[in-house]
Each structure stands twice: as C-alpha cells, then as structure tokens.
Amino acid sequence: MPSKHKGHPTIAFRPSSPWQYSLIEERAKLSGLYKKDFIVRSCIYSNICMVGKKENIERIVDSVEEMQITMKEIVSQLSAGDFSVSEESYEEFRNDMLALAVTVVDILNGAAYLFEKKPDKDNQHWKMDLELEQFREMLRVEKESDDS
Numbered sequence: 001m002p003s004k005h006k007g008h009p010t011i012a013f014r015p016s017s018p019w020q021y022s023l024i025e026e027r028a029k030l031s032g033l034y035k036k037d038f039i040v041r042s043c044i045y046s047n048i049c050m051v052g053k054k055e056n057i058e059r060i061v062d063s064v065e066e067m068q069i070t071m072k073e074i075v076s077q078l079s080a081g082d083f084s085v086s087e088e089s090y091e092e093f094r095n096d097m098l099a100l101a102v103t104v105v106d107i108l109n110g111a112a113y114l115f116e117k118k119p120d121k122d123n124q125h126w127k128m129d130l131e132l133e134q135f136r137e138m139l140r141v142e143k144e145s146d147d148s
C-alpha cells in the first residue's frame with residue numbers, strides 16, 4: 001500500500017528551538033548511528049548510544065580540537081578588540097558550541113566506568129538549567145517586543 005512504509009507508522013517531530021535542533025544534530029553525529037536510529041535509541045534508553053569504533057573516537061577528538069581552535073580565535077579577536085558578528089551568527093555559533101560541549105560531557109560521563117569513576121549524577125541538572133535559562137531569555141525577548 002502506498003501510504004504504508006514497512007508496516008510501521010512514521011514518527012515525526014520538530015524541535016521547538018534552535019538549541020534543541022543543534023543538540024540533537026551534534027549528538028546524532030557523534031554517536032556514529034543513523035539519525036533515526038539515534039533518536040529511537042535515545043527515546044527508549046534516555047542516553048547517548050555510542051558505537052565503539054575508532055572513527056567515532058576520532059570524530060569526537062576532531063570536534064573538540066575544532067572547538068579549541070575556534071575558542072583560541074575568539075580569544076585572539078577579543079584581545080585585539082576586533083570581534084564583531086551578527087546576532088544570528090552569534091546564536092548559531094553559540095548553539096553549535098554549547099551542543100558540542102554538552103555532548104562531549106555526556107559521552108565522557110557515560111564512559112566514566114572506563115576510568116574507574118562514577119558518573120556525575122548532577123549532569124542532567126545543569127543541562128536542564130541551561131535549557132530553562134534559554135526559555136527565560138526567549139520569554140524576555142517576546143515580552144520586550146510586545147512592550148514596544
């Protein structure tokens with residue numbers, strides 16, 4: 001039947017913010033899974049499912065190195081008083097870097113047993129705080145635009 005795909009219904013969603021979209025994209029990329037498989041596993045198991053391949057570790061290291069290079073460039077530009085970006089570019093950069101940082105922390109937290117350490121139980125709380133702060137900021141911006 002044309003409206004059926006392998007007999008399974010489709011599940012679709014639209015992230016409600018650019019932050020959520022960036023976080024999902026980064027986590028899926030670094031997991032080594034197809035995005036649909038990542039989302040299914042994340043919904044079922046509520047954690048990042050890593051595929052233990054050398055390529056995935058290299059991808060993580062490359063991403064962290066890219067973040068380090070970007071941060072060094074920003075520090076250099078700020079020191080020189082030469083840092084100017086559009087609000088849209090800043091928000092995109094902020095979301096990408098924050099998603100990468102949170103994802104790396106989650107991956108390392110999930111691999112704590114490899115280093116004979118216990119996972120950080122407060123890990124979920126600080127991510128929730130970040131999301132709440134972003135929501136508060138969105139409300140402030142909406143209120144300011146309504147007041148104008």
